Structure formats: C-alpha cells, structure tokens
Amino acid sequence: MELRVWFPWRVALLVLAGLGIFALVYVPWRLSGVNQLGPLVLGSMSLWLIVVLLATVSLSEGTVLGDIERGTASWLVAMPIGRPAVITAKFAASSAGVATAVFATGAALYPVLRSASKTGVTQFRVDELIEVTASPIGKWGVFISLPDAWTFTAMLSAIALCATFLVALMILFGTAARSRTIVFGLGLVSFGILVAGWFAAGETLVASPVGLVGAVSEGIQDREVSIGAPAVATVLMSVALVATASWRFQRRDLA
Amino acid sequence: MTRFAIEARGLSKQYRGVRALDGLDLDVPTGAVCGFLGPNGAGKTTTMKIIMGLVRPTAGHVFVLGHEVQRAGPSARARIGYLPQDPVFPAHHTIRGLVSYSARFYPGCPRGRALRRRVDGLIERVGLDDKARRHVAALSGGERQRLGVAQALIADPDLVILDEPSAGLDPAGRRAMLELIASLSGDTTVFYSTHILDDVERVSDSVVMINRGAVVAQGPLTSILEATGQDYVVGLRGANDGLRATIEAQPWVETVTVRARGALEEWRIRVSDRSAADRQLVSMLTENGRHAIAEYHLADRRLEDAYLDLVGSGNDG
Structure with a gap:
C-alpha cells in the first residue's frame, strides 16, 4: 500500500522535474554557443540536487500525519500490525520512490551529458573563454570534463541517500508534530541546514549527511568523490531516526 | 476460553484537562451480544479505542480475550474485528480488493480460492455484492459502514467491536445490520455502541450504560430492566x-x-x-x-x- 503512494505518479513527477531542470539549463547553454561543459554540469546538477531535496520534503510532509488525519492510520493499526512495522514500511516505500526517481533521472541525463561533452572542451575559443571565466559559474567550471560513469553513479547515490535521510527526518517530525505545516517547516529548515552546512562547516561535518552534499559538489567540480564515510553515517543516522519515529508513533493516540 | 471477552478496571483517560473516562470498570461476557449505551460524549468511542489499542489510557488496565492490551503485541488483535465510527479506507481499493487486502494481515485467514470464497460471501452478506468492483472513494457513508463490517469479519473473529454500526444506514440497511449482529450471537462476542435503544432490546442479551466516563449500569438486559x-x-x-x-x-x-x-x-x-x-x-x-x-x-x-x-x-x- 505504501509503495502505491509513490509508484508510479510521484516517481514520474520527480523524474519529469529533474528532466525539466536539466532542460532549463541545457537549452540556454546550447543557444549561447558556449562550448564549455562546466556551466551545464554545474548548473543542472546543483539545481537538480536542490529540487530533489525540496521535492522530498514536500512529498513526505503528509506521510505520517496525512494518514493520521484521514483516519487510515487507525484503520491499519486496528489490524494485527505493529506500529513500528507501519513506520518502517512508510520509510522503505518513500526511500525506494525517491531513489528510483533519482537513478531514473540520472540514467536519462547521463547520455545527454555525454553527447554534450563531445562538443565541449575541444572547441572553446579565446573570446568564449574570457566570457565564461568572467561569469561566477565560469570561474568554477571552465575546464570541467564529464564525470565518468562510476563517479556519476556515486553522485546519484549521494543525492538518493541525502533524500532518504530527509525522508527519515520527515517521518520523525510527522510522529511528533500535530500540524502538517509544522512538519513542512521543519523539513525546510532541515534542508537549509544540510545545504548551508556544507558551505559553513563542510570539512568538519564530512562524516554526516552534509558530507553527501559535499560529495555531489565535488563531483560537479570534477574532483574525486568520497562517499564512503558520509554514506555510512547517513545510513546509521537514518536508521536511528526511523527507530525514534517508531518509538514515538507507538505512544501516539490515534484518536 | 476466558469468562469475559473484555475486562476493564479503573480505566481513565484525560485529554488536555478533559476527563473522557473516569475509573471505568467494564465486563463483557464471552459469547454475549452486548449493547454499549450512553449519551454523546459519555466516553463510548474512547473506551472502544482503548480496547483496540489505538489510544493509551491515562490509568487502568483492559484485558481483551485474556491479553492485557497495553502489554500485548499486535498478534493479540488477530482475533478481533473492529468497525470504527465513520470508517475510512484507502481510496484506491475496490470493495473486493480492500477486504482481500485486509485478510493478509490476519494469520488465521485462508488464502487463495478459499479466501476469495470468504470475501465474496462476506460482501454478499453485507449487501454489497452488486458493487464489489466499485472503488472505495465512490461509496456512500452507509456503504462504507457495511464494507467496514465485512472487513471486520474477514478473519472470523472471536470478538467484534462495532462503534455505531447502524449510523448512516437506511431502515433496510439497519435491519440487515441487526440481523447480522444477531447471527453472530453465540460463536462470537459482539460489543457494539448505539443510540438506538430499540436495536439493543431486539438483539442484545447484555447491556453496559455509561455516562460522564463511568459505567452506571451493566449486566443482562432483563436484570437492567428489573433493577431500575x-x-x-x-x-x-x-x-x-x-x-x-x-x-x-x-x-x-x-x-x-x-x-x-x-x-x-x-x-x-x-x-x-x-x-x-x-x-x-x-x-x-x-x-x-x-x-x-x-x-x-x-x-x-x-x-x-x-x-x-x-x-x-x-x-x-
């Protein structure tokens, strides 16, 4: 039942949003004639990361509270199903939905990026170089080449894990709060902390979900992506959040 | 088999300063059809939700089929069927789909062809056989009520708890509901709340009356009538x-x-x-x-x- 909430419509929505974000960056890039891959990769991937995380917050805010308010949570729990099982199922289904959307979008984008990279670096001109390096994005991305498939997959994994962490947070908020607006607000704050945390204290927080944001940022800038420590930390933290949510849900009156 | 299908002692529930239940003691004999009566706000629904483990009491204990609700795991609900007030179901299921889906969670339910026969039998019993393929979202309140009863009976429970089962039903539906309740008598303990006293007199053999969160009378129907x-x-x-x-x-x-x-x-x-x-x-x-x-x-x-x-x-x- 929980999978049905995400498949197929929410996953399709996320994939379309990702492709739409890419198109928003790709079309001007092609029309501008700037033959540098950097702006394309940096722009599209950065925007896509933000959209995926924000969409996860938005689509997850009613995961628990929505069921409680509608009364379907009571219907489910009145049957011989443990409340922890309900929370675990919600987490598993939401995570599977977000991860599927991320990897499906990435699988669609990578061939386009490869095609774009073939007309990239080898054809730049001096006047283009001046124009590009003068822009904020150009300073970062002039000589970016396309990440290889493994690096790109690692970046997708980082995005998916980051979104999964947000799902766990939203589920916990849903078991504790009484209002979906509050849950949504807390989700936005969490998103802000994740993204701002990398810029503010990225080196310190590398073994955390903030490190996953950093991994994507490193990949965009054609640097080595180090996902191991932040991935393990994020998985452990997500499990702890789900366990806490189960404990909280166990005590909640479904009146 | 325990003497009482439901036993509650000193049950209290407080919601932000409002005392919904106040030291409620309740005994529902095994095998009885027990009507649960009380005015609006007396605590009937709260009592039923505590019995089903949906709400935690502030004080007291309740035993259902010999298991203490607060300590028992979800398996304790495997022998209980429950119809809440104003039942709500996931909208994407059909009637047949929902009843079949519910069966998955009850270990004692048959599978395969036997399950399909049971599902069809229950849907027919509650008068929804001509609408079995209709989506839940398209049902009226009375139809959802009947669907809820079918779903509550899917595992052939020892105890059925019905919160206002006749609410929203037309006269024919109400009569069918009473006949259904009466048909369960003997094999199954039925504990149901209602405001329709005639219904209680027709099908119940015991009664519990509650007011302001406490039981004011309980026992066999004839004793209640004589004692007052x-x-x-x-x-x-x-x-x-x-x-x-x-x-x-x-x-x-x-x-x-x-x-x-x-x-x-x-x-x-x-x-x-x-x-x-x-x-x-x-x-x-x-x-x-x-x-x-x-x-x-x-x-x-x-x-x-x-x-x-x-x-x-x-x-x-």
Whole structure:
C-alpha cells in the first residue's frame, strides 16, 4: 500500500522535474554557443540536487500525519500490525520512490551529458573563454570534463541517500508534530541546514549527511568523490531516526 | 476460553484537562451480544479505542480475550474485528480488493480460492455484492459502514467491536445490520455502541450504560430492566391525598405520579421490590374496600425508561 503512494505518479513527477531542470539549463547553454561543459554540469546538477531535496520534503510532509488525519492510520493499526512495522514500511516505500526517481533521472541525463561533452572542451575559443571565466559559474567550471560513469553513479547515490535521510527526518517530525505545516517547516529548515552546512562547516561535518552534499559538489567540480564515510553515517543516522519515529508513533493516540 | 471477552478496571483517560473516562470498570461476557449505551460524549468511542489499542489510557488496565492490551503485541488483535465510527479506507481499493487486502494481515485467514470464497460471501452478506468492483472513494457513508463490517469479519473473529454500526444506514440497511449482529450471537462476542435503544432490546442479551466516563449500569438486559424499578399502572376512583401519602411512605415505593383520565385517576407507582408490591399494593390501594380499582397492570418496562432513569434525559456526557 505504501509503495502505491509513490509508484508510479510521484516517481514520474520527480523524474519529469529533474528532466525539466536539466532542460532549463541545457537549452540556454546550447543557444549561447558556449562550448564549455562546466556551466551545464554545474548548473543542472546543483539545481537538480536542490529540487530533489525540496521535492522530498514536500512529498513526505503528509506521510505520517496525512494518514493520521484521514483516519487510515487507525484503520491499519486496528489490524494485527505493529506500529513500528507501519513506520518502517512508510520509510522503505518513500526511500525506494525517491531513489528510483533519482537513478531514473540520472540514467536519462547521463547520455545527454555525454553527447554534450563531445562538443565541449575541444572547441572553446579565446573570446568564449574570457566570457565564461568572467561569469561566477565560469570561474568554477571552465575546464570541467564529464564525470565518468562510476563517479556519476556515486553522485546519484549521494543525492538518493541525502533524500532518504530527509525522508527519515520527515517521518520523525510527522510522529511528533500535530500540524502538517509544522512538519513542512521543519523539513525546510532541515534542508537549509544540510545545504548551508556544507558551505559553513563542510570539512568538519564530512562524516554526516552534509558530507553527501559535499560529495555531489565535488563531483560537479570534477574532483574525486568520497562517499564512503558520509554514506555510512547517513545510513546509521537514518536508521536511528526511523527507530525514534517508531518509538514515538507507538505512544501516539490515534484518536 | 476466558469468562469475559473484555475486562476493564479503573480505566481513565484525560485529554488536555478533559476527563473522557473516569475509573471505568467494564465486563463483557464471552459469547454475549452486548449493547454499549450512553449519551454523546459519555466516553463510548474512547473506551472502544482503548480496547483496540489505538489510544493509551491515562490509568487502568483492559484485558481483551485474556491479553492485557497495553502489554500485548499486535498478534493479540488477530482475533478481533473492529468497525470504527465513520470508517475510512484507502481510496484506491475496490470493495473486493480492500477486504482481500485486509485478510493478509490476519494469520488465521485462508488464502487463495478459499479466501476469495470468504470475501465474496462476506460482501454478499453485507449487501454489497452488486458493487464489489466499485472503488472505495465512490461509496456512500452507509456503504462504507457495511464494507467496514465485512472487513471486520474477514478473519472470523472471536470478538467484534462495532462503534455505531447502524449510523448512516437506511431502515433496510439497519435491519440487515441487526440481523447480522444477531447471527453472530453465540460463536462470537459482539460489543457494539448505539443510540438506538430499540436495536439493543431486539438483539442484545447484555447491556453496559455509561455516562460522564463511568459505567452506571451493566449486566443482562432483563436484570437492567428489573433493577431500575417496575411501574404499576392503576386506575382508581375516589382516591385521596391521604392514600397517596400512605403509598409513598412505603420503603418499596420509589415514586407515585397521578393524573386525571376521565372519571378515573391514573396512578403510576414505581416500585423497587416487586414481590412486596404484589403482596401489599392492592389492599393498600383499595383501603380494604373503600376504593374501587378500575384498572391494574404492570407497565412494560422499556430500556428507554431504564436508560433515562440511569443516565438522565438530554444530559450529554
């Protein structure tokens, strides 16, 4: 039942949003004639990361509270199903939905990026170089080449894990709060902390979900992506959040 | 098998300063069809939700089929079917799909063809067989009620808890619901709440009355009716106030009301001890031949009379 909430419509929505974000960056890039891959990769991937995380917050805010308010949570729990099982199922289904959307979008984008990279670096001109390096994005991305498939997959994994962490947070908020607006607000704050945390204290927080944001940022800038420590930390933290949510849900009156 | 399908002791529930239940003690005999009565806000739904583990009590304990609800795991609900007030279901299921889906969670439910037969049988039993493929979102309130009953019975439960099962049903639906409840009698304990006292008199063998979060009466229906007094209706000619005072002074007389009815006075005498009344009332009324009794019979004691005596009229909990 929980999978049905995400498949197929929410996953399709996320994939379309990702492709739409890419198109928003790709079309001007092609029309501008700037033959540098950097702006394309940096722009599209950065925007896509933000959209995926924000969409996860938005689509997850009613995961628990929505069921409680509608009364379907009571219907489910009145049957011989443990409340922890309900929370675990919600987490598993939401995570599977977000991860599927991320990897499906990435699988669609990578061939386009490869095609774009073939007309990239080898054809730049001096006047283009001046124009590009003068822009904020150009300073970062002039000589970016396309990440290889493994690096790109690692970046997708980082995005998916980051979104999964947000799902766990939203589920916990849903078991504790009484209002979906509050849950949504807390989700936005969490998103802000994740993204701002990398810029503010990225080196310190590398073994955390903030490190996953950093991994994507490193990949965009054609640097080595180090996902191991932040991935393990994020998985452990997500499990702890789900366990806490189960404990909280166990005590909640479904009146 | 335990003697009581449901036992509650000292059950209390407080919601932000509002005392929904106040030391409720409840016993529902195994195999009984037990009507749960009380005014709006008395605590009926709260009691049922605590029994089902949906709400945690502030104090007290409740045992269902021998298991303490607060300590038992979800498997304790495997033998219980529950219909909440205003049932809500996931909208994307069809009627048949929802009942089949629910069966997955009950270990004792059959699978495969046997399950399909049971599902079809239940859907027919609740009168939804011509709508089995309709989506839940398209159902009326009464149809959702019936679907809820079908789903509550899918695992052939030992205990069925129904919160206002007749609410939202048309007269034919209400009669079908009562017949269904009556059909469960014996094999299954049925504990149901309702405001329709006639329904309770028709199908129940025991009653629990609740007001302001506490039980005010419980037991076999006949005992409830007898315990709250019996009314003797007497038509007298020529009686006087002195006679009334004499009758009222008797310890086994609760109240005497008198009204004129043509040439007669109709006396309605509420007694607490019927045997004493049978021995003494007639001779007292006639004052050894001074008054003529034109009419004398025991009024039919209705549950409504008992309910109003115990709970009061128009007193919300």
